Amino acid sequence: MPISPATLQRRFAELGRIRLGAKEGGKGRPMKLAAFRFTSPNPRYIADLATLYGGEARPWDNNGKPEHEVFTDSTSIPVIAMKGGLSQWMETWSGGGCVHRCDGETNVLTGERCNPDDRAHVDAKPTTRLSLMLPELEAIGAWRMESHGWNAAAEIPAVAELAQFVGDLVPAHLNMVERRSVRDGKTSRFVVPVLDLQIGAARLREVVAAKSGAAELAGPVPAEHAALPAGAPAEPNVDPYAGPTADLTGIDTHDGLVQAWDSMKSDELIGQAARGNPAASPEGAQRYVEAWKARAHQIQDAKEAAPAPDADGAVDADIVEDQAPATQPAAAPAEAAPVSEDALWQQILAASGQQGMQLPDVEDDFARRMGGVTSSTASAAELQHYLGLLTAGEQVPA
Structure with missing residues (x-):
């Protein structure tokens, strides 16, 4: 006989994820998306979703687990x-x-x-x-x-x-709404x-x-709801x-x-x-x-x-x-060659790792120190400034 539903909660198998963001290059900085992204271990699902909502199905390395992804063109599904x-x-x-x-x-x-x-x-x-x-x-x-x-x-x-x-x-419809x-x-x-x-x-x-x-109003009044004696106060309709x-x-x-x-x-x-x-x-x-x-x-x-x-x-x-950033980034020397944002981000991760910080700590700390600017939208100058704060020996806020 089947297991009682009271003992085992039944649920649908998870086929994949609906994602609103990604990482640059798969492992880089967080990246904003303008449309839905789907990921799944099943390549057929991703190929079918690409046909339905646009985009190109491709393999995706999910931290060592082989999966597949598609960046669609749809903001409503x-x-x-x-x-x-x-x-x-x-x-x-x-x-x-x-x-x-x-x-x-x-x-x-x-x-x-x-x-x-x-x-x-x-x-x-x-x-x-x-x-x-x-x-x-x-x-x-x-x-x-x-x-x-x-x-x-x-x-x-x-x-x-x-x-x-x-x-x-x-x-229903799931929509990505910009506010x-x-x-x-x-x-x-x-x-x-x-x-x-x-x-x-x-x-x-x-x-x-x-x-x-409201549906009960058309039915007979139950005995316990009989009219109150004359002069008795009516029960207030409490919200x-x-x-x-x-x-x-x-x-x-x-x-x-x-x-x-x-x-x-x-x-x-x-x-x-x-x-x-x-x-x-x-x-x-x-x-x-x-x-x-x-x-x-x-x-x-x-x-x-x-x-x-x-x-x-x-x-x-x-x-x-x-x-614009709340904190003005330090000006780079005129003779210094420009450093890419990805290279600066890798330097930030290395410096923060030496201080015992994990990736979520870095992202939160960046937003706090840079007046609300996020690491995913920061310019190279802002990343350079934050890197300077880390390497200057400032303590991570508790």
Whole structure:
């Protein structure tokens, strides 16, 4: 007899990844992308995706694992949102793998409470993983997309959770949307993955009506809902989202936001559990998500250190910035021959490695010291200046 679903959680096999970024030359600096990139161990899938969405299928070395990739021409692809296809954690990675994964309170790798002074906890980034199906590909299985930005952390779960109210497999489109933000007079451009459910207005009204209890109005009044005695006050119609939304203004850290999000899930006001809660509503959940996202931006802007760029995109980055460097690079000697950006990047990696820094440390430290400029968009002069900071013996900020 088959194993009980309660014992074994069934899921679709992962066929490949949907990526928003890449590395120059496969191992160089993070590189922005203007369209989706797919990777998979199966060459047939990649060849078929190249036919569907443009680009050239080619072999790809995934850290010693032979795979295949295609850089497509598409910024919008049809997908199917899958029930249970979303996961979110705060994570820190090093060269040896994931060293910290938590929900804001508990490190799930160790089962211990998070130490707020632990560098791995402080550096943890929101990690949103979404498994989708590709209906135009002749293969049944999941394709995983991963994002490390606060925008995606707020927006994708809201839409994915709305899909749970609609059904187990919901048609949608995955879009790469460019957005802009202005901070301290600097304009940054970044790409955000956006999931757009393909459901009609009538179906959406049905979902909202079902969750708001409108369908019950036509039925008989249960005995426990009989009219109150004369003079008795009517029960107030309390909005369960009003209090938690107002409380967001008193939260001053990203950890606090993560805890607030988990509390709403525990109260079955967002997430899959909300489907069985008559007090939950998609409209209320959407209002809460918008307020949560706005507060996340306010906290980021209020940091005393130079604001880090919004890192929406894949783990291998996809940020573009339109500003001059906050720190003026040191002028190179007139007689010095120009050094390529890749050569400077290799020198930076060598110098940082001598200080015990891993690649994520270097990228974060670069953004902090260079006023928000990322290593993937820095000029040769900016890379040269940062290299000078490293070799001058300055300590890496804690």
